[in-house]
Amino acid sequence: MLWLLRGVRLRYWLTLATGLVECLCFAGVFYGWASLVFILKASGYFSDQCVNATGLNGTQYMDCSKQDENFSLVFTIASIFHIFIAIFGGFFFDHFGTLATRLLSIALYTTGTMLIAFSHPDISNILFPGLSFIATGGIMLLMANMQVGNLFDTHRSTIITLYTGAYGSSAITFLIIKVAFEKGISLQHAFFFLSACSIIHLMRTFILMPKMHIPYPLPEGYTYGMSCEQTKCNTHCFTEKAQRDNTELVQGEEGIENATSEQESPPQTSQTVSHYTNIFAYIQLCGILCAPLNGLIIDRFKGKQWAPGETEEEGNLRSLVLSLFLTALQCLLFSICATIPVLPLQYLTFVLQVFTSSFALGGNSAFLSIVFPVCHFGKLVGVVNATVTVVLLLQFPCIILVNEVLDGDPLYINIALCILCLAPFIHPAYVYSRWRTLANQRRRSAQPPPPHENAFSGDNEDQPQDAPGSS
Numbered sequence: 001m002l003w004l005l006r007g008v009r010l011r012y013w014l015t016l017a018t019g020l021v022e023c024l025c026f027a028g029v030f031y032g033w034a035s036l037v038f039i040l041k042a043s044g045y046f047s048d049q050c051v052n053a054t055g056l057n058g059t060q061y062m063d064c065s066k067q068d069e070n071f072s073l074v075f076t077i078a079s080i081f082h083i084f085i086a087i088f089g090g091f092f093f094d095h096f097g098t099l100a101t102r103l104l105s106i107a108l109y110t111t112g113t114m115l116i117a118f119s120h121p122d123i124s125n126i127l128f129p130g131l132s133f134i135a136t137g138g139i140m141l142l143m144a145n146m147q148v149g150n151l152f153d154t155h156r157s158t159i160i161t162l163y164t165g166a167y168g169s170s171a172i173t174f175l176i177i178k179v180a181f182e183k184g185i186s187l188q189h190a191f192f193f194l195s196a197c198s199i200i201h202l203m204r205t206f207i208l209m210p211k212m213h214i215p216y217p218l219p220e221g222y223t224y225g226m227s228c229e230q231t232k233c234n235t236h237c238f239t240e241k242a243q244r245d246n247t248e249l250v251q252g253e254e255g256i257e258n259a260t261s262e263q264e265s266p267p268q269t270s271q272t273v274s275h276y277t278n279i280f281a282y283i284q285l286c287g288i289l290c291a292p293l294n295g296l297i298i299d300r301f302k303g304k305q306w307a308p309g310e311t312e313e314e315g316n317l318r319s320l321v322l323s324l325f326l327t328a329l330q331c332l333l334f335s336i337c338a339t340i341p342v343l344p345l346q347y348l349t350f351v352l353q354v355f356t357s358s359f360a361l362g363g364n365s366a367f368l369s370i371v372f373p374v375c376h377f378g379k380l381v382g383v384v385n386a387t388v389t390v391v392l393l394l395q396f397p398c399i400i401l402v403n404e405v406l407d408g409d410p411l412y413i414n415i416a417l418c419i420l421c422l423a424p425f426i427h428p429a430y431v432y433s434r435w436r437t438l439a440n441q442r443r444r445s446a447q448p449p450p451p452h453e454n455a456f457s458g459d460n461e462d463q464p465q466d467a468p469g470s471s
Contacts, residue, residue: 001049008223012151015208016159019145022201023166024288025173026109026194027138027145030082030131031284032174033075034277039181044121046070074127080392082135083385089140094375097212101144102205104440109137110198117191139385141201143378144165150216150374156300158295161362161371164290168284168357175281208457216374276398278348283350291358297323298366309442316370317435327363329422330356335421339414 040046048067080404093101112133117128148158210224227301302319334352337345368380402410 004408008221011208011223015151016148018204018208019163020146020166022102022143022204023142023324024161024170026170026197026201027141028167028170029167030075030078030135030138031174032171033131035178035281038095038178038274038277039187040071040127041067043187045124045127047121054204062160074131076435077128078131078135081132082139083388083392085136086139086385087379087382089143090378090380093140093143095180098144098147098209099205099211101140101211102201105137105144106198106205107137107142109132109201110195111345112137113191113195115187117195138167144244146369147214147377150214150218153218155295155299156216156369157366158292159360160186160365161295162288162292163229164362165358166288168291168354168361169287171281171284175278178419207213207298210247213319224233227254280350283354287354287358290355291362294323294359294362295366297326298370311438311442314435314438314442317431317438320367320370322437323359323363323366323426324428324431327359328421328428330359332418332421335414335418338367339411341411344398
């Protein structure tokens with residue numbers, strides 16, 4: 001029996017480790033789009049959009065602003081598509097389980113990598129569906145992987161945030177492709193390799209992942225995979241009492257997405273662009289290191305000794321307050337730094353972007369997994385992401401406003417976004433208020449009731465009481 005339990009624990013750890021590699025190297029690669037754009041420009045994608053133009057002093061130069069707009073549009077559409085499709089993926093995951101979700105996500109991901117592998121400058125528009133499929137397949141892989149935290153009860157939030165951090169750090173994959181391109185390896189060969197790696201994803205799906213869901217709390221002796229018995233793999237909807245509105249958290253992500261989309265940089269040389277692109281990609285890799293910090297904060301306060309009589313709901317809310325406050329604070333600092341047009345300051349902006357993104361994405365997932373029933377986790381993640389997508393669409397009128405009204409200066413837009421970033425502080429304030437309310441109600445209910453007093457007798461307490469038995 002002991003060797004069987006050890007085998008189960010070993011499978012848990014293998015699932016955790018392989019899921020981390022999957023999120024780090026594959027799931028969120030589209031975040032490294034800036035590195036890939038460098039390759040695509042050098043290869044001549046959308047080069048037909050470049051035109052000859054005349055400068056103020058009469059000099060001729062090549063205006064490639066339309067080319068840059070097309071590359072930005074590819075990423076924007078992929079971002080919107082992958083977040084909006086997450087609501088469908090959430091319902092699909094909750095209803096059909098892990099196996100079906102992973103097979104669909106692998107199919108989408110592989111289709112996207114194959115489209116880019118077969119692309120060339122004459123059919124540059126194939127980048128639109130290619131990157132969108134990669135982004136969509138990646139977010140569904142992440143969604144199916146986050147339930148791995150249920151295997152490790154006391155470190156559940158830490159693992160969820162670790163996975164989301166690895167997801168954001170997988171931008172390093174496109175940076176590696178960029179470096180390989182500079183060494184002579186073609187873009188097509190790199191994406192054929194990514195397509196071939198789907199075989200590994202399929203093997204992990206059947207060997208190290210459940211057919212349906214990983215339950216929480218975890219039943220004793222729970223197992224999964226090819227050797228899983230049907231009676232041990234059934235998943236139930238575990239009811240949780242706490243149901244909270246996550247609107248304020250969505251507002252926090254809205255501020256992050258909008259501030260990121262509005263980050264503008266002054267004209268630079270290609271060497272400067274390449275330098276800052278590489279620095280940003282390297283810093284993004286650190287997301288896997290800083291993301292677990294949020295989960296550690298949540299698990300640390302959640303595991304703290306509760307006060308006598310404190311309910312589980314109170315403990316859950318208390319554990320989330322500091323996490324939500326730090327996320328809102330980072331969002332505000334990031335927006336302020338992005339607003340200041342000083343190029344060296346953007347190193348700090350890059351660091352804050354990684355911390356903010358990791359805390360927001362990981363904290364959002366941890367918040368939903370703690371406060372809401374586990375059987376609705378996928379749907380709620382999808383709803384939050386779909387809401388972010390709707391807000392993300394606001395970047396188009398913002399870009400038009402900057403280019404046509406503000407003469408290309410995004411300062412006033414960025415200041416407005418900094419003010420908007422004050423809104424996320426509402427969420428930790430509300431959670432703290434709710435926690436204190438529940439704690440006060442518990443204390444009042446634990447106090448003995450006051451002695452009965454006759455409201456119509458003014459000085460009765462000073463009068464002697466009748467002896468027992470007297471009439």
